[in-house]
Amino acid sequence: MTVLLVALGAAIGAPLRYLSDRAIQARQDSVFPWGTFTVNVVGSLLLGFLIGLPVDSALTALLGTGFCGALTTYSTFSYETLKLARSGARLLAVANAVGSVLAGLGAAYVGLLLAQAL
């Protein structure tokens, strides 16, 4: 059962990452990977919120492991950082690496505090 919930969450999370990335890129023309940055921060906020509630194991599997897990990505984030560095935009590469991690961590804390305030 848990496996099915993880699968269902991922089946929604992964395409949603792709569609969000497209929608964000279509609205601005920057070399900075705002699409991946945004899904990673939003996913971290949501996961922090779920951990803070806390929810039962079925919802954790569906929304946490499945949905947030597949919505957010480390592979695309690291590749985009490498691509920025290789294109000569070293400062943007560092900004993306450090900024994503700090923003993600901050978002997870905000989510956690929001859940605890409820």
Next chain:
Amino acid sequence: MDPDVDLHVPAQRRELRKHPGVVLAAIAAGGVIGALARYGVATAWSHDPAAFSWSIWTVNVSGCFLIGVLMVLIARRFSRQSLIRPFFGVGILGGYTTFSTSVVDVQQAAEHGAPGTALLYLATTLVGALVAVWAGTALTELVVRER
């Protein structure tokens, strides 16, 4: 080229309008496979909240190495197969690796009285991921060039 999508690349800009169902289904199917693999590793190799999360560390670093390999292979060998990137890159590796669990692991370790472990995990995941993606591309470039 980008593992998820780069609208500057004409073929990637067009792919959703041309075959929306196929592209989204490939991403969803890949995402399910990747997430289940991650779930399998995390379940088999569970950890205490205050301890270093070796399972997610390994998932993320290995996934970053593999995206490096994949992106070079797509550029050099499979540039015409339009579903390879959506299925393997966006889906499988995107679903396998996770950013949210990685930062929540940091927060949980700090919360459970292990700020040193939290910081070490945060830094080694980031550095490990960047070294791995670089190594994946560099090694694959070498192999592809020699053949």
